Amino acid sequence: MSALIDGKALARSVSEQTAETVRGLTERLGQAPGLAVVLVGNDPASEVYVGRKVRECRKVGMRSTEHRLPAATDEADLLALIEDLNSDPTVHGILVQLPLPDHIDAGLVLDAITPDKDVDGFHPVNVGRLSTGTGGLVPCTPLGVMMLLDTVISDYRGLDAVVIGKSNIVGKPVAMLLLEREATVTVTHIETRGLSEIVRKADIVVAAAGAPGLVKGFWVKEGAVIIDVGITRVALPDGTTGLMGDVAFDEVQHARAVTPVPGGVGPMTIACLLSNTAKAAALSLGEARHRLSV
Structure with a gap:
């Protein structure tokens, strides 16, 4: 029987640490660190995600401001808002909720966010810092993946890891x-x-393909550690719908440890967003180095 890696419990711990950091930052800043969330249009899933992020932000003592724009918003107007937020000293982190409407170039918008306020970690400068081992702000889901792995693995040297999926985000x-x-x-x-x-040789499997049930039990060797990033809503035999990860969960009980879906990576993504916002606030004070250990 494989051990469950409890993302909810770890996320609570990370958020508690962030809340403690925020209390200190608030004293030194003279105000609570601020996160600006930008939502263009009314995509239902985005509405839910933004609501959760704003609530969790306030729980750790941060200020959160929402900028809700109509779907027809012009790209130039959105870029002007980003520029205003970049220059606002009370805003320490900027998050633009994806997806954006088709007429807006998401890459252009994300690139417009100043790197030290890019709490999603998507700006090319932060990507470059990550690829050269000089840190910056690390994308939230990958940061959460590593924290989950750290609860099981203390020494990664020489371990074989397979990452399924080559997205820029995960x-x-x-x-x-x-x-x-x-x-x-x-x-x-x-x-x-x-x-x-390829997967059968791996000590670590990170599944991030968005293909429900892709990784079968016979793919996974005994003792492997599995992080399931995928989450897809699927039809169930009883006519209802449910969430399924990229891993056939019931078939991998011979693994050393595995994350559930839901309750694994998802909660960590938001916890790491809060952590990144606190780090961005520290950067504004010159207190945080760009290099980040994860």
């Missing part, structure tokens, strides 16, 4: 973080041949 950053720990990393994608054989 797959590539996770691979770079694992490389920083001296793991031997293989990144797979939709064109990878012999995926099951």
Whole structure:
């Protein structure tokens, strides 16, 4: 029977640490650290995500401001708002909720956020800092993945890790973080041949393909540690719907440890967003180095 890696419990612990950090920052800043959340349009899932982020932000003592714009908002107007937030000293973190409407270039908008306020960690400067091992603000989900792994693994040197999925948001950053720990990393994608054989050799499996039930039990060797980033709503036999990860959970009980879906990576993503916002506030005071240990 594999051990469950409890993302909810770890997220609570990370948020408690962030709340303590925020109390100190509030005293030194003269006000609570501030996160600006920008939502364009009324995508239902985005509405839910933004609501959760704002609530959790306030729980740790941060200020949160919402900028809700209509779906027809012009790209230039959105960029002007980003510029205003960049220059506002009371805003320490900026989060633009994705997806954006089709007429807006998401890459252009994310690139417009100043790197030290880019709490999502998507700006090319932060990506470059990560790839060269000089830190910056690390994308929230990959940061959460590493924290979850750290509850089980103390020494990554020489371990074989497979990352399933090469997205800029999860797959590539996770691979770079694992490389920083001296793991031997293989990144797979939709064109990878012999995926099951590759996964079968892995000590660590990070599944982030968005393909429910992709990783079967016979793919996973005994004693592997599995982080399931995927989460997809699927139809159930009884006619209802439910959430499923990329891993066939019931088939991997021979693994050393595995994250559940839900309750694994998801809570950590928001906890790491709060942690990043606190770090961005510290950067504004010159108190945080760009290098970040995870």
